[in-house]
Structures are given as structure tokens and as C-alpha cells.
Amino acid sequence: MLEKTYDPHRLEAECYQRWERAGWFAPRLNGDGPAYCIMIPPPNVTGSLHMGHGFNNTLMDALIRYHRMCGDKTLWQPGTDHAGIATQMVVERQLEAAGKTRHDLGRDAFIDRVWTWKAESGGTITRQLRRLGSSLDWQHERFTMDAGLSAAVQEVFVRLFEEGLIYRGKRLVNWDPVLHTAVSDLEVMSEEEAGHMWDMRYPLTNGTGSLTVSTTRPETMLGDCAVAVNPEDPRYKHLIGELVELPLTGRRIPIIADEHADPEFGTGCVKITPAHDFNDHAVWLRHRDENQISEQPHGGLINIFTPDAAVRANEPDEDGLLPAAYVGLDRYEARKRIVADLEALGLLAGIKDHKLMVPRGDRSNAVIEPYLTDQWYVKIGPLAEPAIEAVETGRIRFVPDNWKNTYFEWMRNIQDWCISRQIWWGHRIPAWYDDQGNIYVGRSEQEVRDQHGLPADFPLEQDPDVLDTWFSSALWPFSTLGWPEDTDRLRAFYPTSVLITGFDIIFFWVARMIMMGLKFMGDVPFRDVYIHGLVRDAQGNKMSKSKGNVLDPIDLIDGIELEPLVEKRTRGMMQPQLAEKIAKQTRKEFPDGIPAFGTDALRFTFAALATTGRDIKFDLGRIEGYRNFCNKLWNASRYVLMNVTVGAASAATPVGAASAATTARDDAGTNIDLSAADRWITAELHRTIAAVRTALDGYRFDLAAQAIYEFTWNQFCDWYLELAKPVLTGAHASDAAKRGTRQTLVQTLETLLRLAHPFMPFITEEIWQKVAPLAGVTGDTIMLAPYPVADPGTADPDAVAEMQWVQQFILGVRRIKGEMNIPPGKPLPVLIANASAQDRQWIDLARPYLDFLARTESITVLDDEAAAPESAMALVGDMKLLIPMAGLIDKDAELKRLEKEITRLRADIARIEGKLGNPSFVDKAPAAVVAKERERLADQGAALAQLVAQQTKIASL
Incomplete structure (x- = not known):
């Protein structure tokens, strides 16, 4: 027998351990059914379960359990991502607390330290996935830096390089000046912030005046190569081809025509700094062969910053390219000095407040700098073409279908993929350099020496960079199954069945898996891509720590008391006022904490x-x-x-x-x-x-x-x-x-x-x-x-029709009792009018149900409805249920009771309407409080309508 009380906490822990110990999550490779496989989107090894994980994994597990029970050979492949930047930051903070840096340890010792951390602390999220009931094949759990996956990464890199699809080049990237590495677009969070717009005068060299340009980053003017105006702008058409003096630098730069300049924005003149702005870089690419640009230092592509985002020193051959007064200054200190110097020269036309989108690194919170560096790239065009065709022809299906348009939009305008990162934790790029800078790529240093006939004493140094985390995860559908080896699991489960993921990584992960799968397996990595939305709070707001609206799935499963919840929501907040606001909000929303709901309810x-x-x-x-x-x-x-x-x-x-x-x-x-x-x-x-x-x-x-x-x-x-x-x-x-x-x-x-x-x-x-x-x-x-x-x-249409009739009969009697305030258990005589032959038959057949559930004292079928006494009525199809009211209620007393209740409800409704009609309440109260009051108003209105209808019915008796 089951316990009297449902206790999810007890049964869930015991149940999951039994499942896992028995090995029931593993696929039955010798089963009769078709293969069915889902690859888990590998969570970061540094991560813990959040609502998005809980949602995503619930859907995957539901499908896996469904297909396993259907008899399919079912695999849900588990694993975690090494999360290069995030994991390195965790360990570096530990070192920082001990007064050390990774450079104090050296690369090899630091990597050993990260592996130690991973072994001790990197399993949090996999333990939490078990709490969620996820039936993953844990016996074959993978890690993006385990030996097998590392071999797959090396193999893919070498093959792509040998085909000319990987190259090294100098390009503009998102640069994190705190972490000292390139980062992907996904790792850049852009939010609106308060800033300024500076208007600066660039004197015309012909002495006829100046052009005024507007910028939010005046320090980057040191790297300007041109000023762009719109070719159709009548104010500046006559100046196209002229030169301006670039203040503070002694350089002259041309005025060029480009549609990037918007006549409606600012002055219509745009400074072009191709080494520090992605849009400007695109303009430079269109004009770089023009003499007035190509003859400038570095062909106009002038990098002004160090990796720390400070103004760099001049190289020996640059002859004062960057003014000495600014060299070594942090970008913001250089900004202040440059603005002051422009003002002193009378070249500062104005400063105004301006809201702008500021890109920040999601790990360091540092403002990201577009930065010109040497990086490794994948030539993506040849890989993108078959990946586009696979979706066009239906070999891969997006669910919902509209997401394929998002996929096409990006894939048809795709740029080469920067795959190198300037950190230590990750797959080190399998490339070596000799003293002359020649590049050798191979699966190992020994393979490079053997292939190129280089003796053991020939100096080679491996590239210090590591690969973008997304590079290894792009191989996930086949590398986890044993590729490049021809394994039973690879043959059985590739292509996989469906990928379940959020829309935010269609570009960074979904598209790249498709490209790599087609390239190295000759087939798509999955048949369906199910795209789900984000988990937001009850008001539709994105969950974030700064908003204090984050819910932890484990807290919902196990419950959490108020003060631990407050501490969790305010932990690590640097702004005391914000922490106090979140604490107050939490205490108001959850005065008793969060109760334990259990995994199944979640x-x-x-x-x-x-x-x-x-x-x-x-x-x-x-x-x-x-x-x-x-x-x-x-x-x-x-x-x-x-x-x-x-x-x-x-x-x-x-x-x-x-x-x-x-x-x-x-x-x-x-x-x-x-x-x-x-x-x-x-x-x-x-x-x-x-x-x-x-x-x-x-x-x-x-x-x-x-x-x-x-x-x-x-x-x-x-x-x-x-x-x-x-x-x-x-x-x-x-x-x-x-x-x-x-x-x-x-x-x-x-x-x-x-x-x-x-x-x-x-x-x-x-x-x-x-x-x-x-x-x-x-x-x-x-x-x-x-x-x-x-x-x-x-x-069984007959049984269905009969039981629908029985339910209507019982509900009709219960409704009359409710409306007349008659005790539910009181037996009542029921009169039947307008009964068909079928109704009469069902009355006889269903009498035990009617007596037991409707509490009918008697049922009398009338031949003449006019003979019925004063009764309350309910309809069952065309048949009428009549309950005589004589002796059942005191009509006057009941009307008096109803009038009293109606008066109370009307007063309550007036009070709520007054509160909601007060702008100060609606504007200042939390949205949840206002919504609750509106919900109460609707409920009270519905209750009032029911009582008025009941009053009218009784008065008519």
C-alpha cells in the first residue's frame, strides 16, 4: 500500500538511485526498434541548474522516456563543456585569493590546477540533472576535453587546414581587455547605458572651414583613416575627395563618399576608424584601394591599443604615428586628455548626453573593444552551402518552421569564424612555428617533424592559443559517439533524431553542428531541430539577478526558507541599495519562503x-x-x-x-x-x-x-x-x-x-x-x-453518450442545490419533464449512479409538465430536471441572506475599483500586486453576477 501522504523528497532520491544502478538508462543496441538519439546541449562544467536547463531537459527526458517505452533503441547522450573562459576565471579567482596569478604557476601547472578543480567541483550540474530525473546514459558521459573528444578536435582542425578551410589572418574581433582574449558574439551582452556624444571639428586642409564629426569614443580618433559623408548629401557633395587635418596627430585623411554615413544622424559626417569599429572596418574594405587611404600608415588600418585597451607605443618604423602624450594611457584616461586638448585647440564643438548600447563581456563585465589581431579562422562559405541546402530540401526540419528563416538569414550572410582564444584552458591549437614564422600544422609535434623532415633539434614552438569552445561543441553529435573511430554507437545513432535547444544559439551551435556533421559524416547531425523559448517570470520579464526574480529549480523541488532565499538572491551584489531592494521584494513576494513542490510537479x-x-x-x-x-x-x-x-x-x-x-x-x-x-x-x-x-x-x-x-x-x-x-x-x-x-x-x-x-x-x-x-x-x-x-x-459511442447524460443529470441537480443553498448531501425528489424514450431508458439503467451521486430521493417522470409544482429547473439536453422547492428553503430568509452577501460584495468591488483607479497605486505598486487586485476584481464581479442571478431565480419562485 502507498504511504498515506505523498512525499516526493523521499521517493525521488531512492527511485533515481535504483534506476541508475540498474543501468536502465543505457540504450539496448540489440533491440528490435529503430534508433532514437538526443544529444544533450552540453552544460558548462562551471554551471549549476537554472530554469532554462530545467525546462530544456524536461522536454528532452520526456521524449527519451517516451521512445524508450515505445521500444526504440534510445540514447540520451550526456556530457559537459569545458567552458574555456568561464572555467579559467573560476580557477584564476582562487589563485587571486591566495595572492597568485596563473603566470606564477606557469601554463602546465595551471592546467593541472584546472583539472583538479574539475574533478573536485565540476560535477554540480550533473548531480542536479539527476535530481530532475534526467535519464541520461551516464555510463558513457563525455567531456569536451576528454581524450577521445580532444583527438576528434585535432583531427578536424588538421583536415580543415589541409583543405585550406582553416587559415591564420589579421582581422577585427571582439576583444576583452580584462581577459585578454577574443570572445564570440554570444559572449557579448549589449545593454543601453547613459553616455555622451562628442562633436569634434576636423579642419579642411584647403582652409575653407571644418567638418564636424560626432562620436561616442573620441579616443579612437587617433586611428582615423577617413571621414565619410553620404554621396547624396548636398551639404558635403562638393567636399568628396578633399582632405581634413586629423587633430592632435599631424596626419591628413580624406573625405570619402559612403552610404554608411546617415544624413539624418548627427552632422551627417562619420569618422572612419577601421581597426576599432566593425562598421568602419566594412567601409575601409570598400575603399582601401583608393590612393588617399592605401598610402596612409598600415594602409589606413591603424591599431592604437594594447591588449589592455591602453594607447600603445609606436613601433620603430612608425615615426610618431601615435602622439607621445597619450601613449600608455588607459582608453578612458586617453579620452579625457584628448577631449581636453581638443577643447584647448577650439576643436571641441560640443558635448551632449546620449543613450548608447554598450557591449560588455558576459564574464568580465568589461567594455568590449573591437580590436585588430592575428587569429585563426574557418573559411565558412564552402561549409555553409550544403548546410543551407540541407534545410531547404527538408533533410533537417525546424520546429516551429519559422525558425528556418532565422537560420537562412545568418547562413546566407555568414562571415568567417574566428576560432582562436588567448587563454590557457582549452584545446591548444595544433600548430607550430619555427624561427622564421613558418606555420606547421599536425596532430602532434612529432607528426609535424616527421612530415616535414625536421630534426629533433630544429626549434619549434606551439601556438599558445586555444580553440573557441564552440569549435569542439560543433563536433558534439559525432565526436561523443567515438568519431573518428568507426564505433558501434556511431553507426547506430548518427544521425541523431532531434536537437532541443533555445533560439539564442541557432547561429553559434546549431548551424555549426550542421556544417561539421555534413563535412565529416556526410550526413546531417539531426533530423529535427525543436526551438523553444526562454523561461521568464510570471510578468514576462527575463529572469536576472539584478531584477531579483531568479528562481532556482532545486529550490522549487526541495523548498527554501525565506532568509536563505534572500541571501541567495543578494549574494555577491556590489550595490547595497540594490541588494536591499531585492531583499525587500523577496520578503514581500515569499513571506514564508518557497514550499517544496517536488520534481514531478516542476x-x-x-x-x-x-x-x-x-x-x-x-x-x-x-x-x-x-x-x-x-x-x-x-x-x-x-x-x-x-x-x-x-x-x-x-x-x-x-x-x-x-x-x-x-x-x-x-x-x-x-x-x-x-x-x-x-x-x-x-x-x-x-x-x-x-x-x-x-x-x-x-x-x-x-x-x-x-x-x-x-x-x-x-x-x-x-x-x-x-x-x-x-x-x-x-x-x-x-x-x-x-x-x-x-x-x-x-x-x-x-x-x-x-x-x-x-x-x-x-x-x-x-x-x-x-x-x-x-x-x-x-x-x-x-x-x-x-x-x-x-x-x-x-x-463505445453508446456508453459515452449514456455517461455524458448521467454527468449532465448529476451536475444539474448539484447546480440547483448550490444556487438554492441546499446542503449537498440532502436527498431530494426529482421530477422529469419532456423525457424522450432514450431518457427514460437511461433513468432506469443509471439509477444507482443518480441516487448515489446526485442524492436523489426519488425520480418521477411526468407525462404533463403542467402538473409540476413550483420548482427549480435544470436542462439535460431537451429533458427538464425539476426540483420542487416547497419546504426546502425559507424564501424570505434566503432572499435576506443573499441581499446581505450582495451588499458586501458590491462594497468590496467599489473598494478595489477605487484602488485600481488611483494612479499612484497602479504606478508605484509592484506589477504582481496590481495584477492580483485586478484578478480579485474579476473574481468578485463573477461572484456578484452569480448571486444576483440566484436572487432573481428565488424571487420568481
Whole structure:
């Protein structure tokens, strides 16, 4: 028997350990079904579970459990990403706390230190994924820097280099001046900040005046190579080709015509600094061959900064290119000095406040600098063409379909991919240099020496850079399966079935996996790409620490008291005022902390909210509702178990095997009678099975969850369990009828548990272990039991119609009792008018249900409705339910009570309307508080309407 109280914390930990120890997550390579494989988007080894992970992994696990139960050879490949920059920062901070830097240790010792950290602290997120119930094949967990994946990375690099698809070149990159490395666009967060716009005068060399340019970064003027004006701008057309004096530098630069200059923005004149601005670099590429630019130092491509974003010193051959007064100054100190010097020269035309988008590194928070450096690149065009075609021809399908347009937009305008990073933790680039700067690429230094005939004493030095983390993760679908070796797992599971991910990494990961898979495997890496939205708070705001609205999935599973929650939300905040604001907000929102909801309630919430392609508004009210759903299922199962004994329900005779038959035999040859309610619930169960399978096959997790919820709560628990009671407890029911109902109860529940298992793995396993033997089902675990298949033979339109009529009858009586304030358990006489022959037949057949659930004292069918006394009425189709009111209520007393309640509600509504009509309340109160008041107003309005209708009905009696 199940415990009296549902305790998710106890059963979840025990259940998962049993699953993992038994090895049930591993694929059955010798199974009969087709291969089904999902690759986990590898979380950072530094990471911990957040709401996005919880959502994403719930959807993946639901599919994996579904296909495993369907008999497919199912693999969910686990693994983590080495997260180059993030992991190096973690260890460097530890060293910093001890007063050291990585340079004090040296490269090899530092890498050893990172591996030690990874072994001791790098498994947080994988432990948390287990808490979520993720049925990953942990026996084959991979890491992007394990030996096998490192070999794959080297192999891909060498092959691409040998084909001319990897090269080294000087290009503009996002540079983090704190971390001293190039970073990808994904690692740059741009947000609007308050700044300034400086207007600077550049004198014309012909002495006729000056051009005024506007900039938010005046320090970069030291690297200007031109001033651009729009070719159609009548103010400046006559100046195209003229020169201006670049203040403070002694250089002359040309005025060029380019559509990049917007006549409507600022003065219409744009300074062009190609080594420090991506748009300016594009302008330079278009004009670099023009004499007035090509003859400038470095062809106009002038880098003015050091890796620290300070003004660099002049090289020996640059002859004062950068004014000595600014050399060595940090970029912001140089800005102040340059602005002051321009003002002193009368060349500062003005300064005004300006809102601008500031790019910051997501790890260091430093302002990112466009920076000209030598980096390694993948020539991406030849790889992109077949990747575009794979989506165009349908070999890869995006779900929802509109995301393929986002993919095409980027792929058709793709730029070469910068794959080198100036850090130590990562896959070191397999390239070596000799004293003359010649480059040798190979799988190892020894391979390079052998290939090029270089003796052991020939000096070679390996490139110090490492590869972008996205380079190794681009190989994830095949490297994790053993490539470049020809392994059984690679043959069995590539291509994989579906990739589930967020829209934010379509470019950085999805597209690159497609390109690499086609290049090295000759086939797409996955057939479907399911794109989901972001998990936001209940008001639709992005969850962020600075907003104080972050929810931790583990806190929702286990619960957390108020003060630990406040401490967690304010930990590490540098601004005391913000910390105090977040603390106050948290105490107001969660005065009692967050209760423990359990994993199954959280997972079911995620599934129910997974509307295709939309962001997810996560409301604690929803997870509370699904915690109640778990309780409902638990309590319903206890009822079934208390009313069904071993052997009372046989698996040999499927429930509702023939829609026309109400009598069958169990496997012992004993007669069983299947009532209309038994046949109805069986028909509804199989209709639900069909709906759930269709939804899961179409990635409509929300529809699958909705179908399971509605069947479980409304049809099975609220109706069928109640309809079963008069059969199980009534003296009128035959033994065969009782056997039929017990069989239906246990088989319906057992099937329902299998149906719900992909979404709610823990509670379904716990209950199934008790229910399966009663249903004649054998097996060690529900996760390997067959997933239900809809049986068309269970359709029973007659039973469905009869039970819908019964439900309407019962609800009609209950509604009249509610409206008239009659106690629910009071037996009442019921008169029937306008009854058809079918109605009369169903009244006779369903009388036990009606007496038990509607509490009917008597049922009388009237031949003449006019003979009915003064009655309250409800309709069941065309048939009228009449309940005589004489002696049931004190009409005057009831009207007085209703008037009192109506007066109270109207006063409450007026008070809420007054509050919502007060601008100071609406503008200053938290959005959640205002929304709650509006919800209360709607609820009170609905209640008032019901009472007024009830008052009118009673007054008319």
C-alpha cells in the first residue's frame, strides 16, 4: 500500500538511485526498434541548474522516456563543456585569493590546477540533472576535453587546414581587455547605458572651414583613416575627395563618399576608424584601394591599443604615428586628455548626453573593444552551402518552421569564424612555428617533424592559443559517439533524431553542428531541430539577478526558507541599495519562503507551459496546481489499491475489448460485467492515449500534458472513481459487476501511469510498482514497460453518450442545490419533464449512479409538465430536471441572506475599483500586486453576477 501522504523528497532520491544502478538508462543496441538519439546541449562544467536547463531537459527526458517505452533503441547522450573562459576565471579567482596569478604557476601547472578543480567541483550540474530525473546514459558521459573528444578536435582542425578551410589572418574581433582574449558574439551582452556624444571639428586642409564629426569614443580618433559623408548629401557633395587635418596627430585623411554615413544622424559626417569599429572596418574594405587611404600608415588600418585597451607605443618604423602624450594611457584616461586638448585647440564643438548600447563581456563585465589581431579562422562559405541546402530540401526540419528563416538569414550572410582564444584552458591549437614564422600544422609535434623532415633539434614552438569552445561543441553529435573511430554507437545513432535547444544559439551551435556533421559524416547531425523559448517570470520579464526574480529549480523541488532565499538572491551584489531592494521584494513576494513542490510537479509545469516557440511565463501558481495534481493522482491510486486485491483484475481480458459486449471472462474463466461507466472510461482512456501520442510525435508537450491532466483529474478521479463507488459498495451490484469495475479501475490506472511517466517519472514509478502486479503486469520498472497504444476497438459511442447524460443529470441537480443553498448531501425528489424514450431508458439503467451521486430521493417522470409544482429547473439536453422547492428553503430568509452577501460584495468591488483607479497605486505598486487586485476584481464581479442571478431565480419562485 502507498504511504498515506505523498512525499516526493523521499521517493525521488531512492527511485533515481535504483534506476541508475540498474543501468536502465543505457540504450539496448540489440533491440528490435529503430534508433532514437538526443544529444544533450552540453552544460558548462562551471554551471549549476537554472530554469532554462530545467525546462530544456524536461522536454528532452520526456521524449527519451517516451521512445524508450515505445521500444526504440534510445540514447540520451550526456556530457559537459569545458567552458574555456568561464572555467579559467573560476580557477584564476582562487589563485587571486591566495595572492597568485596563473603566470606564477606557469601554463602546465595551471592546467593541472584546472583539472583538479574539475574533478573536485565540476560535477554540480550533473548531480542536479539527476535530481530532475534526467535519464541520461551516464555510463558513457563525455567531456569536451576528454581524450577521445580532444583527438576528434585535432583531427578536424588538421583536415580543415589541409583543405585550406582553416587559415591564420589579421582581422577585427571582439576583444576583452580584462581577459585578454577574443570572445564570440554570444559572449557579448549589449545593454543601453547613459553616455555622451562628442562633436569634434576636423579642419579642411584647403582652409575653407571644418567638418564636424560626432562620436561616442573620441579616443579612437587617433586611428582615423577617413571621414565619410553620404554621396547624396548636398551639404558635403562638393567636399568628396578633399582632405581634413586629423587633430592632435599631424596626419591628413580624406573625405570619402559612403552610404554608411546617415544624413539624418548627427552632422551627417562619420569618422572612419577601421581597426576599432566593425562598421568602419566594412567601409575601409570598400575603399582601401583608393590612393588617399592605401598610402596612409598600415594602409589606413591603424591599431592604437594594447591588449589592455591602453594607447600603445609606436613601433620603430612608425615615426610618431601615435602622439607621445597619450601613449600608455588607459582608453578612458586617453579620452579625457584628448577631449581636453581638443577643447584647448577650439576643436571641441560640443558635448551632449546620449543613450548608447554598450557591449560588455558576459564574464568580465568589461567594455568590449573591437580590436585588430592575428587569429585563426574557418573559411565558412564552402561549409555553409550544403548546410543551407540541407534545410531547404527538408533533410533537417525546424520546429516551429519559422525558425528556418532565422537560420537562412545568418547562413546566407555568414562571415568567417574566428576560432582562436588567448587563454590557457582549452584545446591548444595544433600548430607550430619555427624561427622564421613558418606555420606547421599536425596532430602532434612529432607528426609535424616527421612530415616535414625536421630534426629533433630544429626549434619549434606551439601556438599558445586555444580553440573557441564552440569549435569542439560543433563536433558534439559525432565526436561523443567515438568519431573518428568507426564505433558501434556511431553507426547506430548518427544521425541523431532531434536537437532541443533555445533560439539564442541557432547561429553559434546549431548551424555549426550542421556544417561539421555534413563535412565529416556526410550526413546531417539531426533530423529535427525543436526551438523553444526562454523561461521568464510570471510578468514576462527575463529572469536576472539584478531584477531579483531568479528562481532556482532545486529550490522549487526541495523548498527554501525565506532568509536563505534572500541571501541567495543578494549574494555577491556590489550595490547595497540594490541588494536591499531585492531583499525587500523577496520578503514581500515569499513571506514564508518557497514550499517544496517536488520534481514531478516542476516537470509537469514545464511541459504544460511548452507552447510551441513562445517564451515561457513561469508562475508559482501553476506549479502549486500541478503539486495538487500529484496529490490527486496519489490519493486516487490509494483508493484503487484499497478496493482491488491481487488477482481481482486480470491482464488477459483488455478493458473494453468489445464495445458491444458488457459481459466477458477473466483469465480464470470467471464472468465479469462491464458497466457503461467501465466502458466509457476505457473509451476515454484510449482517446487520450491517441491524443498524447499525436502531441508527443509533433513536439506539442503542452497538448500532451493537457490531455493527461484532463483525463486524470476530470474523467478518472472526479467521475469514474465516484461512479465506481455505488458498484463496489452497493448491495444491488452483482459479483460480476464488481469484478468488472475492479478490473477497469486497476487497468485504467496502470495504463494511465505509463501514459504519464515521461512527464512525471518518480510518482508514476512509485505507484506503478504497487499497481502493476494487480493488473497482471510484470516488469522491473515502469520506464521499460510498453508505452500505451490506442485501441480503436475500445470506442463505445453508446456508453459515452449514456455517461455524458448521467454527468449532465448529476451536475444539474448539484447546480440547483448550490444556487438554492441546499446542503449537498440532502436527498431530494426529482421530477422529469419532456423525457424522450432514450431518457427514460437511461433513468432506469443509471439509477444507482443518480441516487448515489446526485442524492436523489426519488425520480418521477411526468407525462404533463403542467402538473409540476413550483420548482427549480435544470436542462439535460431537451429533458427538464425539476426540483420542487416547497419546504426546502425559507424564501424570505434566503432572499435576506443573499441581499446581505450582495451588499458586501458590491462594497468590496467599489473598494478595489477605487484602488485600481488611483494612479499612484497602479504606478508605484509592484506589477504582481496590481495584477492580483485586478484578478480579485474579476473574481468578485463573477461572484456578484452569480448571486444576483440566484436572487432573481428565488424571487420568481
